[in-house]
Amino acid sequence: MRGAEAPPGSAPAHPSLGKLFVGFLSVAAVGFGGVMPWLRRMLVERRSWLTAEEFNDLLALCQFLPGSNVVNLAVAVGARFGGLRGAIAATTGMLAVPVAVAMAAAAAYARWGGIETVRGALTGIGAAAAGLVIAMAVKMAAPLLRKRPVQAVPFILAAFVAVGLLRWPLEWVVLALCPLSVVVHWRWRA
């Protein structure tokens, strides 16, 4: 609603391979604490490569498919503007800096992790990172518990117990629970 979206008649954006690479790289390199909000801002507000609606539509696809949502979004946006080469440009742009930074940080920790302050810092970061995953679970669970608790709760518990407590192999749990859950949600859909 607010903000300036391109008027319907205007020429569609058509970023080059280089622009795709740089665009995704610039977002990923500053994406501390989650890339998605920054990605939306770059794609919709700053560069107008997508309208808000197109963004939501592609996001729905990326959430539907397995894999990292932001990496899938890079594939989808890259492919839309540059086919296979666009998808590769956007995805490598998304991953290049974070992968290099993470490995450099891990190497630094391997070297200086013996120092007490460094170890202390990582203890703090680790505890906070665990808290973020708890928050993620809570935020994902909230809409399900509100909208369809009867269908959702048994499957939440089954997946949690099987993988978290019993430590069963993931593929068996997913192969058993996913079809069953889809059938239940299809049969008792709203």
Added chain:
Amino acid sequence: MNEQSPILAVAQQFAQLSLLTVGGVMAVLPEMHREAVELRGWMTDGEFASLFAIAQAAPGPNMLVVTLVGWHVAGVAGGLVATAAMCAPTTLLTFLVLRLWDRFKARPWRTAVQDGLAPIMVGLVSASALLLTRSTQTGWGTVAVTLGTAALAAATPVNPIWAMAAAAALGVAGLL
């Protein structure tokens, strides 16, 4: 166990996990831990937790723990191979499904599939939360940091990187 080069083992491990990342990489964290720590003995529980913490503090997508597990096993090449193996199957799938998406996004079965997968995702992410919470606690200080960060991130729009920075500062000060 037959002899296998570490790079190949890493590639195989993550290529297998790739299509199971229903709802994101956080869902396969317990399986990654089970394989890397319990089955293959690539690292200890504490090392896994450290790699996860470093990955979360780095900018970028939250799949970097994959890169770092590969890095731990086989250096920079291992990190790159793990990342590529984890991404290749799902990115290829996204690329292929993209053309069909307009045709099936409005179908009722699409919603049923998405609704059906959602609770399983929640269960798996909860399992990741349990695993990480268990392996990052050193005392009451870390319990407070974990719960405080969880509350902050669940209930406010504050960027979680600030919680991580504050927690790192507490750790540096020797309070954890």
